[in-house]
Amino acid sequence: MGLPQRHHETSFTYADYLTWPEGERWEIIDGQAYAMSPAPTNVHQLIVGELFARIHHHFHGKSCRPFVAPFDVRLPDTGVNAGVNDHDIDTVVQPDISLVCDPNKLKDNHGCLGAPDWVIEVLSPSTAIHDQRTKRALFERHGVPEYWLVHPVDRSVTIYRLVNHVYGQPQIHGVDDVCSSLAFPELVIAVADIFCDLPPMEVDA
Numbered sequence: 001m002g003l004p005q006r007h008h009e010t011s012f013t014y015a016d017y018l019t020w021p022e023g024e025r026w027e028i029i030d031g032q033a034y035a036m037s038p039a040p041t042n043v044h045q046l047i048v049g050e051l052f053a054r055i056h057h058h059f060h061g062k063s064c065r066p067f068v069a070p071f072d073v074r075l076p077d078t079g080v081n082a083g084v085n086d087h088d089i090d091t092v093v094q095p096d097i098s099l100v101c102d103p104n105k106l107k108d109n110h111g112c113l114g115a116p117d118w119v120i121e122v123l124s125p126s127t128a129i130h131d132q133r134t135k136r137a138l139f140e141r142h143g144v145p146e147y148w149l150v151h152p153v154d155r156s157v158t159i160y161r162l163v164n165h166v167y168g169q170p171q172i173h174g175v176d177d178v179c180s181s182l183a184f185p186e187l188v189i190a191v192a193d194i195f196c197d198l199p200p201m202e203v204d205a
Helices: 042-059 128-141
Strands: 004-007 026-029 032-036 065-068 097-100 118-122 146-151 156-163 171-173 178-181 184-190
Touching (some): 042 184, 171 178
Antiparallel strands (some): 065 097, 156 171
16 A cells, blocks of 8 residues: 555544545544555555455354455544544544444444454555554554554564553564464464465565
């Protein structure tokens, strides 16, 4: 995925977001708009597809539902039960993969309203700082229990988990390791399998 281009002119809300062209991908974080373009690379999509297939298979027929981008995750500061409307929401993001276990967060059929239970982002050189700094702080603040960052170049996975409302020391897993979500320990993913379908010499994600 390309570098998020920030729009500085004003503060935006989800109501504004709904009026923007459907062919463009945007995220809004604390009222600031970021253009997510150009489209993700083949390597990025292969990794997302491999992960999503494994997660989707595991949760098939269960109450938790995985979603792949583009999928709107709205994060209102007022909480999801405070009569929030589109003008109150100044943050909407599209993580590569989101797992949502609370059906009430999906009931309006416009993505997720509130924090997902698990978020995964696949990094590229141009978005690494944005995902590791801005989005990590955002998901921590809104109480996303687990945040995974997949690194295509060094073929590793960094996992952040909430401990007393803040992300603790990250766990880093390499290609010889397996990893799982703390909330779903029965879903075990070998790191090597995440990258199994990539072109052998490809390094640009």
